[in-house]
Amino acid sequence: MSEPEADAVFHALADTTRRDIVRRAIRREQSISSLAERYTMSFAAVQKHVAVLERSTLVVKERRGKEQIVRANLDTLRRATRLLDEFEAIWRDRVVRIDALLAEEASGATTAPSTESER
Amino acid sequence: MSEPEADAVFHALADTTRRDIVRRAIRREQSISSLAERYTMSFAAVQKHVAVLERSTLVVKERRGKEQIVRANLDTLRRATRLLDEFEAIWRDRVVRIDALLAEEASGATTAPSTESER
DNA sequence: GTAACGTACAACCAAATGGTTGCACAACTG
């Protein structure tokens, strides 16, 4: 997931109503009006939330007759999860590096300390 | 993760600079000024990004002498990952439900909902 | 002490967000 895309996805997820819409859309396809019934806010407000989700590609809209059907895009959701998993991987890498460093110290090695990649 | 907390976490993650700060902080502790050096924006701007991350508890600050040290909080990161995993679980549940429904239809179950249209 | 460094915070600004209402329009229903 490219960084700008990730911006859009996490922004879209940073709202309780939008996460709820995604959950409903995952369970089953939803028309925008059926979604709007569920919330106290106006139809237009819900429409805007759906638009935010659509821009992030977390959902796709598909016209069916006079209705617009909202479907969840699991792929984007998975890419977001994977991005968070990368953070975890960075953490594990750090642990490995520190372990290696400690082992080196313990063995009394006096050679050059690790070439920290610094990033 | 409570919903308002999730709002803060995903909002914090919805910015390339902030995700980058988190990555750096995971690799090693960072002072705010050492972080600020890495970006073209002002020190105050970086300070604000760190404040957003701190509010979401994705990082914690700890004073060390005159410096303020930023450390990543993996726990919050993991809770965010878990929340995304729940979406995946909803999806799997849907698949199971649909499979069950199809199996029921195929077996010509006595209580099949569509038997009315058979003749 | 003074100087330099790292930080905190306020004031300010432009742009984006999240909500509203109102209106137009296309597609079904009778």
Add this chain to the structure above:
DNA sequence: CAGTTGTGCAACCATTTGGTTGTACGTTAC
């Protein structure tokens, strides 16, 4: 045909965001 329903969109508003500059303050170095 007329009426209802579902949608799209513009205009408007208050608040938040993401950046700036400037100032003040505590800590370390000399």
